[in-house]
Amino acid sequence: xxxxxxxxxxxxxxxxxxxxxxxxxxxxxxxxxxxxxxxxxxxxxxxxxxxxxxxxxxxxxxxxxxxxxxxxxxxxxxxxxxxxxxxxxxxxxxxxxxxxxxxxxxxxxxxxxxxxxxxxxxxxxxxxxxxxxxxxxxxxxxxxxxxxxxxxxxxxxxxxxxxxxxxxxxxxxxxxxxxxxxxxxxxxxxxxxxxxxxxxxxxxxxxxxxxxxxxxxxxxxxxxxxxxxxxxxxxxxxxxxxxxxxxxxxxxxxxxxxxxxxxxxxxxxxxxxxxxxxxxxxxxxxxxxxxxxxxxxxxxxxxxxxxxxxxxxxxxxxxxxxxxxxxxxxxxxxxxxxxxxxxxxxxxxxxxxxxxxxxxxxxxxxxxxxxxxxxxxxxxxxxxxxxxxxxxxxxxxxxxxxxxxxxxxxxxxxxxxxxxxxxxxxxxxxxxxxxxxxxxxxxxxxxxxxxxxxxxxxxxxxxxxxxxxxxxxxxxxxxxxxxxxxxxxxxxxxxxxxxxxxxxxxxxxxxxxxxxxxx
Amino acid sequence: xxxxxxxxxxxxxxxxxxxxxxxxxxxxxxxxxxxxxxxxxxxxxxxxxxxxxxxxxxxxxxxxxxxxxxxxxxxxxxxxxxxxxxxxxxxxxxxxxxxxxxxxxxxxxxxxxxxxxxxxxxxxxxxxxxxxxxxxxxxxxxxxxxxxxxxxxxxxxxxxxxxxxxxxxxxxxxxxxxxxxxxxxxxxxxxxxxxxxxxxxxxxxxxxxxxxxxxxxxxxxxxxxxxxxxxxxxxxxxxxxxxxxxxxxxxxxxxxxxxxxxxxxxxxxxxxxxxxxxxxxxxxxxxxxxxxxxxxxxxxxxxxxxxxxxxxxxxxxxxxxxxxxxxxxxxxxxxxxxxxxxxxxxxxxxxxxxxxxxxxxxxxxxxxxxxxxxxxxxxxxxxxxxxxxxxxxxxxxxxxxxxxxxxxxxxxxxxxxxxxxxxxxxxxxxxxxxxxxxxxxxxxxxxxxxxxxx
Numbered sequence: 001x002x003x004x005x006x007x008x009x010x011x012x013x014x015x016x017x018x019x020x021x022x023x024x025x026x027x028x029x030x031x032x033x034x035x036x037x038x039x040x041x042x043x044x045x046x047x048x049x050x051x052x053x054x055x056x057x058x059x060x061x062x063x064x065x066x067x068x069x070x071x072x073x074x075x076x077x078x079x080x081x082x083x084x085x086x087x088x089x090x091x092x093x094x095x096x097x098x099x100x101x102x103x104x105x106x107x108x109x110x111x112x113x114x115x116x117x118x119x120x121x122x123x124x125x126x127x128x129x130x131x132x133x134x135x136x137x138x139x140x141x142x143x144x145x146x147x148x149x150x151x152x153x154x155x156x157x158x159x160x161x162x163x164x165x166x167x168x169x170x171x172x173x174x175x176x177x178x179x180x181x182x183x184x185x186x187x188x189x190x191x192x193x194x195x196x197x198x199x200x201x202x203x204x205x206x207x208x209x210x211x212x213x214x215x216x217x218x219x220x221x222x223x224x225x226x227x228x229x230x231x232x233x234x235x236x237x238x239x240x241x242x243x244x245x246x247x248x249x250x251x252x253x254x255x256x257x258x259x260x261x262x263x264x265x266x267x268x269x270x271x272x273x274x275x276x277x278x279x280x281x282x283x284x285x286x287x288x289x290x291x292x293x294x295x296x297x298x299x300x301x302x303x304x305x306x307x308x309x310x311x312x313x314x315x316x317x318x319x320x321x322x323x324x325x326x327x328x329x330x331x332x333x334x335x336x337x338x339x340x341x342x343x344x345x346x347x348x349x350x351x352x353x354x355x356x357x358x359x360x361x362x363x364x365x366x367x368x369x370x371x372x373x374x375x376x377x378x379x380x381x382x383x384x385x386x387x388x389x390x391x392x393x394x395x396x397x398x399x400x401x402x403x404x405x406x407x408x409x410x411x412x413x414x415x416x417x418x419x420x421x422x423x424x425x426x427x428x429x430x431x432x433x434x435x436x437x438x439x440x441x442x443x444x445x446x447x448x449x450x451x452x453x454x455x456x457x458x459x460x461x462x463x464x465x466x467x468x469x470x471x472x473x474x475x476x477x478x479x480x481x482x483x484x485x486x487x488x489x490x491x492x493x494x495x496x497x498x499x500x501x502x503x504x505x506x507x508x509x510x511x512x513x514x515x516x517x518x519x
Numbered sequence: 520x521x522x523x524x525x526x527x528x529x530x531x532x533x534x535x536x537x538x539x540x541x542x543x544x545x546x547x548x549x550x551x552x553x554x555x556x557x558x559x560x561x562x563x564x565x566x567x568x569x570x571x572x573x574x575x576x577x578x579x580x581x582x583x584x585x586x587x588x589x590x591x592x593x594x595x596x597x598x599x600x601x602x603x604x605x606x607x608x609x610x611x612x613x614x615x616x617x618x619x620x621x622x623x624x625x626x627x628x629x630x631x632x633x634x635x636x637x638x639x640x641x642x643x644x645x646x647x648x649x650x651x652x653x654x655x656x657x658x659x660x661x662x663x664x665x666x667x668x669x670x671x672x673x674x675x676x677x678x679x680x681x682x683x684x685x686x687x688x689x690x691x692x693x694x695x696x697x698x699x700x701x702x703x704x705x706x707x708x709x710x711x712x713x714x715x716x717x718x719x720x721x722x723x724x725x726x727x728x729x730x731x732x733x734x735x736x737x738x739x740x741x742x743x744x745x746x747x748x749x750x751x752x753x754x755x756x757x758x759x760x761x762x763x764x765x766x767x768x769x770x771x772x773x774x775x776x777x778x779x780x781x782x783x784x785x786x787x788x789x790x791x792x793x794x795x796x797x798x799x800x801x802x803x804x805x806x807x808x809x810x811x812x813x814x815x816x817x818x819x820x821x822x823x824x825x826x827x828x829x830x831x832x833x834x835x836x837x838x839x840x841x842x843x844x845x846x847x848x849x850x851x852x853x854x855x856x857x858x859x860x861x862x863x864x865x866x867x868x869x870x871x872x873x874x875x876x877x878x879x880x881x882x883x884x885x886x887x888x889x890x891x892x893x894x895x896x897x898x899x900x901x902x903x904x905x906x907x908x909x910x911x912x913x914x915x916x917x918x919x920x921x922x923x924x925x926x927x928x929x930x931x932x933x934x935x936x937x938x939x940x941x942x943x944x945x946x947x948x949x950x951x952x953x954x955x956x957x958x959x960x961x962x963x964x965x966x967x968x969x970x971x972x973x
Contacts (some may be wrong), residue, residue, distance in 0.1 A: 277882045281864075408690055408724040455693060455790060458657065462695030466714075473702045476657060480890060487889040494885060496861035499854040499897065504578070506898075507855075508790065509890075511935035512580050513657040516890045517588065517596065 001194045003029045003161075005359055006181055008168055008210055009202035011041030012144055013340055015151035016352030016371070017200055017359075022158035023370040024360050029194055030152070030160060031183060033167035037148045039204045041345065043305030045227060045252045045259055047238060048072060048080060048140040049346040052087060052112065055104040056097070056244055061323045062108045065346045072349065073140060076376040079147040083253060085139025085238035086120060089132045090289060093243045098133045101242060105137065112137050126234045126291045139238040141254050144345055153379030171199070171214045176333050178214060198359045199337045205270055205308040207341035216332045218339065222268070223307040226275035227261030228283055228493065231298040231450075234258045234291065241290050248286035251294075260287040260294055267306070275302040280492045298497070300448050301489035308341045324351045328358055336362065410463055411456035413449020418463060420444065425469060435469045437461060437478040438485055447486050454505040457482045480515060536832060536841030540813060542566045543959065544952075545829055545842055547819060547870065548850030548858070550576055552926025552944035554803050555627070556848045557812070558634045559952035565959070566811040568842045570819050570833055571851070580653070580788040581762070581795025583628065583642060583665035585942035586616070587650055590894040590933055599648045600664055600942070613931040616939070618906045619946045627949030628942075632665060638802035639770065641668045652677050654685075654759060654787055656694050658702025662938055669762065669769055669795065673785035676757040682709035684755030685787075686748060689716045691726040693790040694761040713751040718743035731763040732794045735772060745779045752780040762786040762794045766801060815840070818857070822847070822870055828921060846955050849902075849910070849924040850948065858928040859900070866900050871922070873902045874913045876930040894933040901930030907954040908947050920958075923951035 005021055007014050010032030018030045032038065051065035073080055089098045105112035115123075117131035152162055163183075169191065170182045180193040201210045208218040233253050241249030252259045263279045280302055288295035310325040324343025340355040353369045360367065408418045424443045425435040433439055437460055440446060446460060447453030461475035470478070483505075494502060510516040546556045549571030560567045585600040589607050597603030601621050608617045619627075632642040642665040645651045650662040651674045666674045676683050687696035696712035703710050717723075717731060718740050734740045752758050764786060765772045776784045788795045804814060815833045823830040828845040851858030851870065860869050866877045877900035878884055884897035903911040904924055912918045925947040927934055934940035 274887075281881075408692060410692070458790065459692045462693065462698045465695050465698040465701055470698070471701050473658070473705065475698055476659070476702055479657070484889050488887075491885050491887065491889075495864070495881070499861065503853060503855045506889075506895075506935050507578060511938070511940060512661065512788065513655045514659050514661040514938070515657060516892060516894075516936055517594070517659075 001029065001192060003027055003194065003196050004363060005029075005198045005200060006031070006194050006196035007200045007202060008032075008181070009039075009200075009204060009206075010036045010148070010152070010162065010164070011039055011202065011204055012037070012148050012151070012345055012348040013041075013204075013343070013351050013355075014200070014202035015148045015155065016348045017202060017340070017355050018155035018160050018162075019151045019158075019376075020352045020356040020369060020371050021359065022155045022160050023374065024356065024365055024367040026360060026363060026365055028155075028160050029163065029196070030155070031163045031166040031168070031194075033165070033186060033206075035164050036152055036162075037145055039206070040305040040307065041144050041148060041204070043227075043303050044144065044225070044345055045250060045261055046142055046144055046254050047250060047252045047345070048142040049344060050085060050137045050139045051108055051110050052085075052101075052105055052135075052137040052139070053240060053245060053250075055101075055108050055110070058323060059108065061344065061347070062110070064323075064350055065344060066108055066110050068347045068350050069138065069140065071372060072142070072346070075371075075374070076147060076150065078378040079143050079150060079376070081141040081143075081254070083139070083141050083237045085137050085240060086115065086124065087135045087137060087240045087242040088120065088127060088290060089134070089242035090128055090130050091132050092289065093132065093241070095132075097244060098242060101133075101135060105135075110137060124235050124237060124239060126293055127239065128290060128292050133242060135242065137240075139240070141238065141252055142345065143254070147348075147376075150376050150379050154377050157377075168210060168213060173214060173334070176335050178334065178336055197336060198362055200355060200359060201337065201339040202341070202355070204341055205306040207308055207339050211329075211337075211339055214329075214334060214337055216329055216334065216337070216339075218327070218341075219311040220341075221266060221309040221311045222270060223309055224265045224267045224273060224304050225262035225307055226265075226279045226283065226302060226304040226492075227259050228275075228280065228287075228299045229301045229303070230258045230260070230294075231300050232256060232258075234293060234297065239290065246286075248283040249290065251287065251291055257300070260284075260291075264307075270306060273304050273306055274488060275304045275492045277492050279304075298450070299493045301486075302492045303489055310342055326351070326354055326358070408463075410459045411444075411446045411449060413451050413456070414445035416444050416446050416456070421446075421460065421463060422467075425464075425467070435464065437464075437475075437482040441482055441485070447482060450501060452490060452501055452505055453483055453486045454508055476515070483509065536839045538838065538840045540568055540840060540842050542568045542811075542813075542842060542844045543846060544568075544955065545570070545831070545844035545847045546850060547571060547822075547847065548852060548856065548926070549800075549814070549816070550850060550852050550856060550926060550944070551579065551941050552852075552948050553848075553850035554799075555631050555945045555948035556850055556925055556952055557814075558631060558803075559627070559949055560955075561808065561812060562630055562634075563952065563956040565952075565956065568813045568815070568844060570815045570817060570831075570842075571856075572816055572818055576800045577792040577796045579793065579796030579799060580655075580661075580663070581667050581670065581793070581799060582653055582661075582663040582788075583632070583941040583945070584662075584934075584938045585624070585628075585650070585664035587662040587938040588936060590892060590936040592893055594892040594936070596662075598650060600650055602648070607937070611931060613903075615904075615908075615929045615932050615943050615947050618904075618908065619950050623950055623953075624942065624946045627945045628665065630949070631945050634806075635799070635802060638806040639767075640799060640802050641770075642666065643668065643671045643674075654683075654699065654703065656699065656761075656787060656789060658699035660703075660706065664942070667795070669764070669773060669786045669798075670788070671785065672757055672783035673759050673787065676759075676783070676785070677707065680707060680709065681756040682711070682754070683707060683757050683759055684711050684713060684751055685759045686713050686715055686751050688726065688731070688761065688763070689714055690720065690723045691717070691728065691731070691761060691763075694787070699787075709755075711755060715747040715751070718747065727792075728761060728763050728789050728794050729766070729792060729797065731761075732766045735763060735765050736768065741772065741775065745776060748776070748780060752782060755782070757782060758784045759787055760784065761789050763789075764794075766794060766798060769798060819870070824871075824919060845959070846921045846923065848948070848951055848955075849922065849928060850926045850944075851928055853901070853927045856927070866897070868902055868928070871910075871918065873910050873918060875900055876903055892936075894936040898933045898935065899931055901928050901932070903930055908951040923955060925951050
């Protein structure tokens, strides 16, 4: 297989690069080990930063966020909910920082308006009444799935090929050039080669491992950030704690839920990234200082992503720049390899532009970048598709307000009907994907209500048997997988009421159905 | 003003009850353990007051499990429940089954099933040295010990590998005949599936078993139901249905069906609320208890303990009743039954604040795999008792010699994984009530006759 550019990694950066290069008339192949946004691109807050969060410690990132967020609001409005954002200080927060905040915003040209605490409470009744100062900034919410899917779709429209479940297993290098990449289909083990002129490593936290295959050493720090998703949406705007960046100080609304986070925990391994119970406790404890109801609201999932931070010698954890790292690897003796990692979701376009600039120049293509002035076409895919960890409700809006009579509800907690499942099954089949329980779960709110999938996973399996989409004992395996996938996000959240639900669930699945005994 | 003692503190309490009931035994909880304790107490001539919402029993399968599996890596599955229990208590000497002999378990089950038979639910035991199997809505086979008449034909058909026809109902969710048949066909090659529309509810989309059970009390509906089943019965030897055949006249209705279709018919327990569980609860509550037996379907949140025993108030409608009991049996269950709760990340017992054996901290509660064959450590948390199931205080002494505990609140068991829920409930209630009866001395004056008086 031959192409001009092989892009490794299908996160927001990789799909952004694919579209950027396509717009310059360069042909590419994009591969991802798992799926679009399967890594940190799908496991974040979904916050479109105004830049205000970084004004104190990371001036560069603050400026980039300001410019890019303005640009994306204009060019990709379908992916953005322009909620606005508040920075709120409680009586515990530092007066000195509060005093400096408006000035720092002004220095970075970030619009910042003081808001009377009483008015802030009227705008966001979930806030603690213990407010000392509030400022309004142009933060917004972005759906990272929709963003990546729209970028990928536009790139595909322009002739770019995308292969999911395809990983790089090695590079064949000769005389300072990568000649080919050896790749493997992770589902069937099939291997082949992709020969390209240029290779782009956009693999986020895995950038050092992919670079190592090309014989290049990158020193990286993995910083795990955990987030919790609430059962229902509790705020209208983005709410930031007005203090130097710390844990659990951003509450981002999205669709029908809110997301509180994050933490910053240095980890050694990228295997099995999950939030710990201690992180969950810390997030709830800290978050409820700002929004008291976070202490007793119901959470539907905890998830974690890994920030890929490229290490400088003296940096640690949050102090490491959130800015991106772009390496052309020329000093490493490679002429056709480039690595882009780190950075923010908000600045993905800029990162893609800078990367594409290097690649295009090397290919003697001197066409300018178009992504800063051309709108991102809406593919309409984000409404239903996009597997991943973020729980933006993809069914909101498309859900009929009144069910036709005789229409059976498969998920009573989240009102998912048989016809909605039909719709998802049809779209999965059109994409060549199996209509498995987990895939349907990713594309709807099935399993995300209070029953934790106990009843709906069975009903869904029963329905798929009836339509002929399941046979043999597949359903039993899929229910186990579905429950365990939900469990991964629920286990760290189990505190008190969750024990009751868990007991009910286990009574059915193990006590009655004997599913713990294997199949 | 009357002064009562609560723990070591003395406090004053206003008389507020309309009625005062003196009783031998207060049973707190209306699940399987509470139900068993009340039955055993009645059989021993003890006056009882039982309280509890009886909510969990609606989830019951209707079968009585004893034991099947020792959780672990790998889990050890035993065909013979008593052989399994013998192996279990060697590995887990603190398990509740350590305190009961095989003979006591058999006596307890005997008393319990005789009572149920007299209330209209007949249980069928297995051949010696084995468990029986029932078909579940997941298409799995679950080991159990005693199978009610409603399900026994299915159990026998599985054992004999007969041609079973499963029938589901359009619009009844969580019960898929095709799902079950497809999942079971490797084990039961003759199994088939069919779907019928329920008479009079052909276009409804969200049917509930309880509703259908009410419908099938009507002979007209039953006749049409039979007509619709007839074509699906012809090619099979045994017919399996969701458990919807009436809440009260289920034996008669099943016999009607079996005669009309000329082959055995069995029911399969459904997801909550299950008719099979409700039948057991109804049978228990409907059975005339006689004077001296009271059941209040309410929860109790506070119990006073003094020299004479235990006291609490229950409010039913407009009336408040004060109950004074010599003995008390705690059968409040776990988290679902609210026998256990969580305060500041510690598991606590909700009524007496008894010490709860539990993992060191919250991070030790759960396994990362939901189906980890060792079971989640939090499920073995519970209260410690002596050999007669009397709870222990933190120093290992008896908390109160008149207080007993039974069922899933006990520590060191994992009934969901062991398939031992009914067995632990019945065995511990039996041992506790037997001991209580032998321990009991009735004062000559003021006999607790159980009669309510103002």
